[in-house]
Amino acid sequence: MARVRELLGRPLGIGALLVTVASAGFGLYWFQPWKLWQDQTVEEALPTARATPGPAGEQAAGPETAGSEPSGAPTSPAGPRTLARGELISHEHATSGTVKLVRLDDGSHVVRLENLDTSNGPDLRVWLTDAPVKEGQAGWHVFDDGEYVSLGKLKGNKGSQNYAVPDDVDPSRFTSVSIWCDRFDVSFGAAELGRA
Numbered sequence: 015m016a017r018v019r020e021l022l023g024r025p026l027g028i029g030a031l032l033v034t035v036a037s038a039g040f041g042l043y044w045f046q047p048w049k050l051w052q053d054q055t056v057e058e059a060l061p062t063a064r065a066t067p068g069p070a071g072e073q074a075a076g077p078e079t080a081g082s083e084p085s086g087a088p089t090s091p092a093g094p095r096t097l098a099r100g101e102l103i104s105h106e107h108a109t110s111g112t113v114k115l116v117r118l119d120d121g122s123h124v125v126r127l128e129n130l131d132t133s134n135g136p137d138l139r140v141w142l143t144d145a146p147v148k149e150g151q152a153g154w155h156v157f158d159d160g161e162y163v164s165l166g167k168l169k170g171n172k173g174s175q176n177y178a179v180p181d182d183v184d185p186s187r188f189t190s191v192s193i194w195c196d197r198f199d200v201s202f203g204a205a206e207l208g209r210a
Contacts, residue, residue, distance in 0.1 A: 052134050056170030060094055060126060061118055094118050097185070100205035103147065105154045106195070107133035109203025113191045114210070115179075123179040125165055125191055131172055137197040138168035140177045142188045147206040154200050157192040168193060 098115040111130035117123055125142060143162040147153060165177035179185050192204040 053172055054134060054170040055172040056175050057173045058169075058175050060116065061124060061176060092119050096210040097123075098207035099210045100147075100191070100207045102127075102130070102132075102193070102203045102205045103149060103153075105151075105201040105203050107135070107202045109133075109193060113205040113207065115185055115207055122181065123185045125177045125179060126174070127177070127191075128174045130170075130175065130193075132193055132202050134171040135195050135202065137195060138171070138202065139194045139196050140165045140168055141192045141194045142179065142183070142185065143190050143192055144188050145190055145192075147190050147204045153204065157190070157194055157201055157204065158199060161187070162192075163188070164194075164196075 095117045096114050097117055100113050102109050102111045102113060104110070109130075109132040111132075112128040114126040114128065115123060116126050125140060127140070141157055141162045141164055143157045144160045145156045145162070148156060163180065163183050165179065169175045188207070190204055190206050193202040194200075195202060
């Protein structure tokens, strides 16, 4: 205690103490090590398709017969269709689960993560990319080398979740999905999208 008082009595000692405290605070903010012990589970259902109405103003030519639908009634939705899928492999952190590229009945697309299990971390994103998925450390840093689209922050490090693909993005141009740590430019895990 006397040593601390002696250091605080000197301007150089106060400066060194302030730098140490500031460095520790910055390190905690930047790395957020407590997230490694905090899991966040998010369970979302696949978005349901909406029924689309028949052509406007179309009238039945004659009287309706039993069992037939009126021409203005909503048509049955085709339902979501999986266009591509892949299994997540581990990169910086142990990661597993299934990735699907799904086309909804309204023509929009979502990337769906199913049974995701990875580590929590700072600033995790879901990226749709054109990079090849490589095993081991060779695959940790490749996803920002080419074209990619961030679909948003990872909602939870466990569970099943949906990420909307922007309408102006052609998903057929992309071949993989990465759970990307934007802060450290590293992939936690990734999946190659093969045709379903």
